[in-house]
Each structure stands twice: as C-alpha cells, then as structure tokens.
Amino acid sequence: MSVLEMREVTRTFGDVPALRGVTLAVGRGELLAVMGPSGSGKSTLLNLAGGLDRPTSGSVSVEGADLASVRDLAALRRGGIGYVFQDLNLIPSLTAAENVMLPRELDGVRAGRAREEAEAALREVGADEVAGRFPGELSGGQRQRVAIARALVGERCLLLADEPTGALDTATGDDILRLLRERCDAGAAVLLVTHEPRYAAWADRVVYLRDGRVADSTAEALESAR
Amino acid sequence: MSIRHGLLALLSGGPRYGYQLRVEFEASTGATWPLNIGQVYTTLSRLERDGLVAPGGADDQGRTLYAITEAGREELATWFATPVGQTDRPRDELVIKIAMAVAAADVDVAGVILAQRMATMRTLQELTRAKRGVADGAAQRLVLDSMIFKAEAEQRWLDHCEAVLKERKA
Ligand SMILES: Nc1ncnc2c1ncn2[C@@H]1O[C@H](COP(=O)(O)OP(=O)(O)OP(=O)(O)O)[C@@H](O)[C@H]1O
Ligand SMILES: [Mg+2]
Numbered sequence: 001m002s003v004l005e006m007r008e009v010t011r012t013f014g015d016v017p018a019l020r021g022v023t024l025a026v027g028r029g030e031l032l033a034v035m036g037p038s039g040s041g042k043s044t045l046l047n048l049a050g051g052l053d054r055p056t057s058g059s060v061s062v063e064g065a066d067l068a069s070v071r072d073l074a075a076l077r078r079g080g081i082g083y084v085f086q087d088l089n090l091i092p093s094l095t096a097a098e099n100v101m102l103p104r105e106l107d108g109v110r111a112g113r114a115r116e117e118a119e120a121a122l123r124e125v126g127a128d129e130v131a132g133r134f135p136g137e138l139s140g141g142q143r144q145r146v147a148i149a150r151a152l153v154g155e156r157c158l159l160l161a162d163e164p165t166g167a168l169d170t171a172t173g174d175d176i177l178r179l180l181r182e183r184c185d186a187g188a189a190v191l192l193v194t195h196e197p198r199y200a201a202w203a204d205r206v207v208y209l210r211d212g213r214v215a216d217s218t219a220e221a222l223e224s225a226r
Numbered sequence: 227m228s229i230r231h232g233l234l235a236l237l238s239g240g241p242r243y244g245y246q247l248r249v250e251f252e253a254s255t256g257a258t259w260p261l262n263i264g265q266v267y268t269t270l271s272r273l274e275r276d277g278l279v280a281p282g283g284a285d286d287q288g289r290t291l292y293a294i295t296e297a298g299r300e301e302l303a304t305w306f307a308t309p310v311g312q313t314d315r316p317r318d319e320l321v322i323k324i325a326m327a328v329a330a331a332d333v334d335v336a337g338v339i340l341a342q343r344m345a346t347m348r349t350l351q352e353l354t355r356a357k358r359g360v361a362d363g364a365a366q367r368l369v370l371d372s373m374i375f376k377a378e379a380e381q382r383w384l385d386h387c388e389a390v391l392k393e394r395k396a
Contacts, residue, residue: 037389181358197381198374201350208343216340218347
C-alpha cells in the first residue's frame, strides 16, 4: 500500500487552476522529487499531501486514510507527517530546540523526552550548537536546518519537504539529502520539492510539473533501481 | 590534461611500479578514466626520456619501481599552477542540436528539450547513486561531484531554453 496516494487531484484558487488533475503515489522507502517552474503547483501539491489544504476535486489519502474523511486532521499531521515549509515557519518566540520539541509535546510526549529527541534531531542536521538560540539569531542556513530537524523528529511515515535546501551550500545540501535518503531506507516515504537537479537526483523517481499537470516522470528509472 | 601529470602526481607520494600506478590512477579519478597498462608504460618511458622520472630499482618481486626526479617535481608544480583553458573544448552536440531545432521549421523543440532533460536526469541519478556508494575517498567523490555539477548545468540550461522559448511564443 502506498503511504501517500493522490488521485486526479485538482485545486483552483478563484479562477486560477493551480493543479489540474494530478495522480501520483509514494510508497514506503521511496523518495519522490517534484520539479517544475515557479508557479507550476509544487507547493500546492505538497500542502494537499500534508492535509494543510483541501483539493477542489479528486482524493488524497495517507496510509490508506482518505483525508476528506479524517476527523482530526491536525492529529494525523502531527503524528505521521513531517513538514518542511518553503518559508520555514519557525516560531520566533521559541528557541531552536523548543521549535523542534513542539510537535512532540503536542503529541503528548513528556517534556524531558521531547527535549532529548529534539537534541538528537538537531545533532543529525548539524545544528546542535544553536539549540538555545531564537530563530532571529540564526543564519538562513541554520534556520533551515532547524526546520528540517522539526520535520524529522519522532516517527514519521511521510516527510514533505518544500525546497529544504534553498539556503544551504551544496555540501550541506548533500548532507540533508543523505539524511532524507536514510529516513527512506528506514521505511519513510519522502516527497521532496526542489528546483535543483542535483538534489532531485537523489530520488527514486522525478516528476516534472508544468502548469499544474505532470509533464513527465522518470518512472523507468524506478523500475531499474528496484 | 595528461596521463603524464597524473602519474607524476602519484609518484610525488613515493616510488611506484607500473601496475600500482594504474590502480591508483583509476581509484583517484573515480574509475571515470580507465587506463590500460600499456598506456602506463608508454607514458613512463616518455617521462623517463624527458628526465622527469627515473627507474629506481625493483621491489622484492622484481617489479621495476619508478621515482619522480627534481625536474619532474618542477614540471608537476607548473602544471598545478597553470589554470585549464576553456578554448579547446570540443563543440557541444547538444547545444548545436537545440539551436538547430529552434532554427528548423516543424521541430517540436519542447519535446526535444523534455527528452534530453529526462535523459540527463537519469544520468544524474546514476552519478548520485555512485556517489552514495563511495564510502571514503574524497578524490573519487569530488570527481563524481564534478560530473554532477556539469550535468546539472546542462539541466539548468535546458530549463532556461524552455522558459525563453515559452516567453517568445507568448
Ligand atoms: N492561496 C492562494 N491563493 C491564490 N492563488 C494561489 C494560492 N496559492 C497558490 N496560488 C497560485 O497557484 C499557482 C501555483 O502556486 P504554487 O505555490 O503551488 O507554485 P510553486 O510551484 O510552489 O512555485 P514556486 O517555485 O515559486 O514556489 C500560482 O499561480 C499561485 O499564484
Ligand atoms: Mg513553492
């Protein structure tokens, strides 16, 4: 069974068709990269996959649950889905460590354990030395790493990352992709939006969006990789 | 570049025999540049003729060891100090193909671009898989990175072609 399944998904904002019938699936252990020009619908796709937005038509399901019929979407998001937002969305009044702890605390994990997990996640992305600082006191690349740590913390079956390497140099970007890849190998499904071919190349399959439609995908490469 | 300078660089780390040079050359270029043993010996004899290496006895199995000479070290230093020129690159077939596709009538340029992009992406995926397999060996990794950057530049250029052509049509 696929972790994420989108069927004939459309999303229209007023009279702007952002997505026009996208069908795709991401399985356990699979890394799917989505590329495409600015405005082609990449972030819209990710928001729908994470249940942050609802499709105009079509269906989205995560681990077999149709998001249209899930009552507590927030709980589903917190529990199973890690999200790295294009604009990061760190809470300015919380330190880096507290930002990473937050989703776990909301899950009901007690503070001590949430802190340990947050520290481990920050260490994984190489941001442990900034754990005590506020987002306003971090460089762009450091903020990005903290946002990635927040998405990785806990048991995620689905990781959604919108340009997670935007503010990173290429060696650090490679480290982040290696991390996402390891999560895949441990059984997670990862959907990565990037406009940088070098990072897309870490994926099992690359999908090109153009004007809200899948223009092409490297599906064959997946078969040969398996 | 030359195999010459590659061999001199390896010999600057100490005397080596022919087969060893071949193995180390391939390892440090990430096996992207296969050498046959004949090339190694031909190059060594030219280096010897030019006074850049000298045969320095044999190892315990009777294989001839070669050592870099003082002149060889100078030659190597000059090579490292000289930037590589852009002028003598071969003409790029892809660039010519896209240019011709735009110039010719009745060619689906977007289709040509898309097909190329998928092919280049597959190459990038293969290179990345190879890079993931490199456990330690900075030289190998950096050679693969270089190929990745080149393939990426091609992808970006294709994106650019697509955007420019779309603008012109609109
Ligand atoms: N909330 C919204 N209200 C109105 N229009 C929207 C909204 N969100 C997205 N759009 C429009 O939908 C289209 C797709 O936007 P989206 O953010 O998905 O693009 P993108 O591929 O992520 O682009 P980028 O690479 O610039 O991040 C755009 O035309 C955008 O203006
Ligand atoms: Mg976006």
